[in-house]
Amino acid sequence: MATSSKVRVRFAPSPTGFLHIGGARTALFNWLYARHTGGSFVLRIEDTDPSRNTPQALEKLLEGLEWLGLDWDEGPRRDGSSVGDYGPYFQSQRYQLYQECLERLLSGGHAYEENGAIKFRMPRQPMIVEDRVCGRIFFEPQPDPDFVIRRQDGSFVFHLVNVVDDLLMDISHVIRGEDHLSNTPKHLALFAALGATPPVYAHLPLILNEDGSKMSKRDVGASLEYYIEEGYLPEALRNYLCLLGWSLGENREIFPIEEAIARFDLTRIHRANARLDRKKLYWMNGEYMRASSVEKLLPHASQWLEKRKLIGPQTDRHYLASVVSLIKDKVKTGNELCDWAIPFFVEDFPFDETAVKTILTPTGLEMLRRLLPELQRVGDFSSQALEAHFRSLATQWGTKLAALVHPVRVAVTGRSVGPSLFPMLEVLGRDRVTQRIRRALEQLSPA
Numbered sequence: 001m002a003t004s005s006k007v008r009v010r011f012a013p014s015p016t017g018f019l020h021i022g023g024a025r026t027a028l029f030n031w032l033y034a035r036h037t038g039g040s041f042v043l044r045i046e047d048t049d050p051s052r053n054t055p056q057a058l059e060k061l062l063e064g065l066e067w068l069g070l071d072w073d074e075g076p077r078r079d080g081s082s083v084g085d086y087g088p089y090f091q092s093q094r095y096q097l098y099q100e101c102l103e104r105l106l107s108g109g110h111a112y113e114e115n116g117a118i119k120f121r122m123p124r125q126p127m128i129v130e131d132r133v134c135g136r137i138f139f140e141p142q143p144d145p146d147f148v149i150r151r152q153d154g155s156f157v158f159h160l161v162n163v164v165d166d167l168l169m170d171i172s173h174v175i176r177g178e179d180h181l182s183n184t185p186k187h188l189a190l191f192a193a194l195g196a197t198p199p200v201y202a203h204l205p206l207i208l209n210e211d212g213s214k215m216s217k218r219d220v221g222a223s224l225e226y227y228i229e230e231g232y233l234p235e236a237l238r239n240y241l242c243l244l245g246w247s248l249g250e251n252r253e254i255f256p257i258e259e260a261i262a263r264f265d266l267t268r269i270h271r272a273n274a275r276l277d278r279k280k281l282y283w284m285n286g287e288y289m290r291a292s293s294v295e296k297l298l299p300h301a302s303q304w305l306e307k308r309k310l311i312g313p314q315t316d317r318h319y320l321a322s323v324v325s326l327i328k329d330k331v332k333t334g335n336e337l338c339d340w341a342i343p344f345f346v347e348d349f350p351f352d353e354t355a356v357k358t359i360l361t362p363t364g365l366e367m368l369r370r371l372l373p374e375l376q377r378v379g380d381f382s383s384q385a386l387e388a389h390f391r392s393l394a395t396q397w398g399t400k401l402a403a404l405v406h407p408v409r410v411a412v413t414g415r416s417v418g419p420s421l422f423p424m425l426e427v428l429g430r431d432r433v434t435q436r437i438r439r440a441l442e443q444l445s446p447a
C-alpha cells in the first residue's frame with residue numbers, strides 16, 4: 001500500500017543472461033520518473049526460476065544498468081551487499097513473506113486448495129484498469145478465471161510474488177512493458193484481496209523491429225551487449241532509448257539526459273508501438289562521437305582500442321589523443337574508430353588490394369620515390385608546412401595534388417580512405433611516414 005506520497009518505482013527483471021533492449025528502456029523510464037519526481041528507483045531481482053538465474057546473469061544485468069548510467073537507490077550492489085530498507089531485494093530470499101500473504105488470502109477466503117496447488121479466487125465481474133498510458137481498459141470476466149498462485153511443489157507464481165513485492169516495497173507506480181497489461185486485472189484483484197491500494201500502472205509500448213515484426217531475443221541488436229560490443233556510447237544509446245515511446249514534444253531528438261529528466265512525464269508516453277531503428281541509433285551515435293570532446297571520448301576510445309589489442313599501457317597518451325581527435329568525426333562507432341586507428345598503431349598493416357592496384361601503379365610508385373627525399377628534407381613536419389610543400393611540388397612537377405596525396409595515403413595506411421592526409425602525416429610523424437613509404441616501395445615495386 002502506498003503509505004507515503006513519495007514516488008517509489010522499480011525495475012524488476014528476471015536475470016536471464018543479458019539485459020534486453022526492452023528491459024533497458026523499461027529501466028530507463030522508471031529511472032527518469034524517479035529522478036524527475038525526486039523519488040526512489042528500486043532494483044528488484046525476480047529470480048524465482050533457479051535454473052535460469054546464475055550469478056553471471058545477475059552480474060551482466062547490474063553491469064548493463066551501470067553502463068547506461070542508471071543508478072538505483074535500493075537493491076543489490078555489485079559487491080554482493082544490498083542498499084535500502086525494503087529488502088531482501090531478491091525474490092528467492094522472500095519466501096516467508098509470500099507464505100504470510102498466502103495465508104492471509106487463504107484465511108480471507110480469497111484462495112483455496114485444489115490438487116495440492118493453491119488458487120486465487122478471481123472476482124466474477126468485469127475489471128477496469130486505469131492505466132496512465134493506455135487509458136481506461138475494461139476486461140470482461142473469463143469463464144474460468146481462478147489462477148494458481150502456489151504450485152504443488154510449493155513454489156510461488158509470478159502474479160503473487162510480483163504483487164506482494166510491490167505492496168511490501170511500497171511501490172507507488174508500476175512502469176513496465178505492455179506485455180504485462182493483460183496481467184494487471186489479476187494484480188489489481190490480488191491487491192484488493194490483500195486489502196491494499198494498488199500502485200498507479202503505466203504500461204510502455206512494445207518495442208518492435210524496424211520492419212514491425214516482434215523482437216525476439218535472437219534478433220541482432222536485441223541485447224544491450226551488442227551495443228557495448230560495437231562501441232556505442234552509453235549517452236547516445238540512453239538518448240535513443242528515451243525516444244522509444246517518449247519524446248521531448250518538439251522536433252528535437254538529441255538532448256542531454258538532464259533535459260529528459262526535467263521534462264519526463266508519464267502522461268506523454270506514446271501509446272503506439274515503438275520501432276527500433278538501428279540506422280537512426282547508428283547515426284545518433286556518430287553525432288555523439290562528433291560532439292564529444294577528445295578528453296571525454298578518450299576513456300571510451302582507450303577501452304575499445306585495448307580490447308582490440310591496438311594499444312597497451314605503454315601507448316603514449318598524447319599520441320592516442322591526437323589519433324582520436326583525427327578520426328572521431330569520421331566514424332560512428334567504437335569498432336569503426338578502431339578500424340580507422342589500425343595504421344596508427346600497427347606497423348605491418350596489410351595493403352588493400354584494390355587500393356594498390358588502382359593507386360600504387362608504376363606512376364604512383366614513381367611519385368613516392370620522388371617524394372621520399374622531399375619528406376626527409378622538409379623542415380617542419382606540420383600539417384600546414386606539409387600541405388604547402390606538396391602543393392609547390394605538384395606545381396613544379398606539373399601534376400595534380402591528388403597524384404601525390406593518394407599514393408602517400410595508401411603507402412602510410414594501406415587504404416584509399418581515411419582521415420585528412422596532412423594532419424594524419426603530422427600525427428604519424430616523419431619517421432613512421434618515411435619508413436612506411438620505403439616499405440611500400442620495397443614490397444610493391446615490380447621486380
Ligand code: GLU
Binds near residue numbers: 013175
Ligand atoms: N519480472 C517481470 C519481467 O521481467 C517483471 C514485470 C513487472 O515489471 O511487473 O517482465
